[in-house]
């Protein structure tokens with residue numbers, strides 16, 4: 001078999017998504033015709049940029065049940081998570097120095113927590129249950145008088161599991177502890193409302209939802225309670241002094257447009273993706289000895305993570321590379337040889353964790369693509385399991401390693 005003329009089928013939507021052409025169209029004027037700095041208040045260019053930013057802020061706020069004043073634009077979810085965690089830790093020093101999170105969080109939550117530990121804070125890393133969900137009784141037990149923040153993600157980026165954020169929020173509010181949720185994977189895909197779910201801080205990003213890379217936001221509750229966040233960037237004092245830096249008007253407009261489109265299609269798209277994902281999983285299961293990671297229903301519509309026994313993970317991904325673009329887990333972690341911290345926290349052996357495929361289906365994924373992808377994956381796994389050498393081209397690639 002020769003190198004396919006087509007590019008591989010893109011199934012890595014948990015890593016990032018293409019920008020929707022409608023989003024690009026909304027952004028374009030703010031690169032060229034309306035180049036003003038939203039903070040320039042002496043001329044038309046500044047005013048129109050500010051009007052665009054204000055409108056985007058209103059749109060975003062409305063979709064999560066917040067007020068515009070409660071949103072701070074950041075460079076993405078990594079920065080929003082850092083601002084939430086370090087910013088709250090710094091602002092509530094006198095109340096306490098204990099934080100609670102989960103072992104299965106994204107590194108953009110875990111690393112700021114580890115950083116705080118070095119500064120003398122204490123962090124409890126709760127384990128997930130075997131299905132990836134947080135045990136609420138465990139959470140309640142972990143809360144102490146000096147606990148200031150609980151950070152639990154809404155949707156996991158590796159296994160797609162959805163945490164019971166409403167219930168977590170209730171527990172946090174009963175104990176007067178702040179709740180932060182990393183909603184990078186959840187926004188525009190599942191309903192989110194900061195009031196109904198008792199969320200105090202919420203991180204979002206554009207590029208997991210057909211928006212541009214390099215833009216995100218942090219929601220910071222302003223009332224009941226008024227949440228304090230210490231700035232982590234000092235400068236021109238933009239964003240109520242919480243996050244300095246010139247506001248990137250095109251990216252902000254793109255972020256709002258992306259979330260607007262996502263929310264508008266949310267219900268229909270969730271049904272379509274769930275159907276495609278189930279179709280894929282049914283086909284893959286016929287292989288035998290393949291294990292779904294995470295709760296079978298409580299999950300993102302477009303995410304399927306499965307560990308395949310009897311094959312070597314690196315060889316499998318390599319053999320699939322020309323046909324299907326997917327990864328074993330987090331994109332940030334896939335450059336590291338160690339098994340995923342999420343899968344090992346679920347109790348997967350390191351061998352199984354390393355032979356894991358994460359399928360990320362998205363807006364532009366078709367049923368025909370899923371059929372083709374399933375075919376390639378099945379064939380490749382069967383060949384590898386049968387001890388057959390991988391196809392000639394892949395052999396060459398393996399030799400180059």
Ligand SMILES: *Cc1c(COP(=O)(O)O)cnc(C)c1O
Nearest residue numbers: 076077078106108157184185205
């Ligand atoms: C992608 C991702 C991030 C990082 O977001 P960036 O905008 O790329 O910084 C954080 N958390 C989760 C759950 C993610 O999926």
